[in-house]
Amino acid sequence: MSKRADGLYWTGFLLVLALLIVAPLVLPEFWQRFVTEILIWGLLAMSSDILIGYTGMVSFGHSAFFGLGIYGAATALLSVRPPNLWLAFAYGLIASAAVALFVAYFSTRLRDIYFAITTLIFSQIFYVIIFTWTAVTGGENGLTFSRPALAIPGLFSLPFTSYTLHWFVLAVVTVSYLTLRRITQSPFGMVLQSIRENEARTRAIGYAVERYKIVAVMLSGLFAGLAGVLYAIQNRFAAPDFVYFLVSGETIIFNVMGGIGTLVGPIAGAAFYLLLREAFSRFLTEYYLIPVGIIFIAMIIFMPQGLLGFMRRRLNQ
């Protein structure tokens, strides 16, 4: 990798980061919230890019990891007084990691389309459980809870404002991005990419492909769970709709629109999708999915690389 391309990448990275840091200070209330939300959905999409873009497995079950992150955080925030931010993270991540282990163990036995269908059905299992287990999950009504304070025990404790919440989310997403980027460039990430390119050959060289796939699904599920915890903290409610497979579908739409295998592409895709939704729902209300769906199909046919696909090589350097 050349020094110049490297410098270009970090300049771009810092520029975008700076824009996102300043964003809440200049944007009106509504758009402030909107940008925060884009970051959270972007993190979810980025987590699934590990599977779609780098390992070549399309997961239709990310709503399960995301939803369990939300419900895990909800449990922590409802059971402990006063609500503790870090406990919410712990519960959410443990819940989504447990689900990810379960799903990974079964679904990685299958490839391609079968993997997609199996993950889809697994996410529906969790949806049915959450929907019908009213005593614990609140069933159809979901759970509402209050937002914890941003606190480090013994040091300080501040209630979240919309500014600090945005910066907090931005910090988590940025750290996640850098971690995932580092992972994709590590030897482990290289093995994942070689599974994508040629699974049989990777196995023949001697890598335990199944084990790598299980770890990839778990890693992806863990970051999806992280997105779920952030979403719980931002919106202060959990609902079974977040576990429904349409959320997984949206995650895939973000990936395809933004460009898979780039990590930042999915965030751009989430931004693009949410902007389209915002624009179309102004005059089509809930039927915005008709034009958005058509745009999505057109992008699959005419622009399979997505918005940022042309930068793929550069972003992975």
Next chain:
Amino acid sequence: MELVTEVLHAIPYDQILIQTLNGIVAGMILALVASGLTLIFGIMDVVNFAHGELFMLGAYVGVVIIAATGNFWLALIVATVVVAALGAALQITTLRPLLGRDPLTTILATFGLSLVLQNYALWQFGPVARKIQEPFTGSFSIFYLQYPWYRVLIAVLSAAIIGGFWLFLKYGTYGIWIRATTQDRVMAQAMGIPVPWVHTAVFAIGAGMAAASGVLFAPLVGVTHAMGLDWVLKAFIVVVVGGMGNLGGSIAASIFISLIESYASIWLDPAQAVIVSFVVLILTLLFRPTGLFVPTPK
């Protein structure tokens, strides 16, 4: 001994009989939906996520035709033809350009289609469930319950459609074209079979079958824009359990899973009975990842 007789008395025979009937009826409808899905997959490697929406649109076309003419059978035929034509149009516009690309792109494209179709139905017909009247209301009695003849007719009609289609595949000239394309796309093309049009025709046939099952099933539950989702998920389970692209396997798996769900609903809430079929799927994946109803691969 006493324990045995007690257990034997505790078994609800009447309910089991009725649930067996219900299971077979639901299984035949599911088989009609799933055979279209598995056919489309077997021939062009397309996992049709929009299949449930074709089922739902079929039911809505049925509602419209019945409102206009009052004739259920006319509605069944018109819905099948209209949705088959729609299927052909969708295949030409969205799936044909994807031919030769990774099969995973087709699952994404048809997922997009399903979003569009579902919201179109919501927009056009509104969120209130529509009702289709049963074409006749006779019933026969088993134990203390009246069992409607219409349900029996659904099972028979579905079996007839699947059977007719199987005969067509086996003996019809175009049926042989379809089987040839399944076996070897390139060779079929070389023999002068218009492969792209075979694809379109198969998609249309699958869509028509989904629409027919939608109309047949609508009197039992009512028609809503979201009715297709349950069915496409169930059909996915069926094609995985039955072995993807395997027509006989999907039919066997449809009846198997519907029966199990029916029996489970004697003791469980219907919403939870779905979990039983998920469990069947997990067990299948553990022990027979290629499908329950296919010969053991070498």
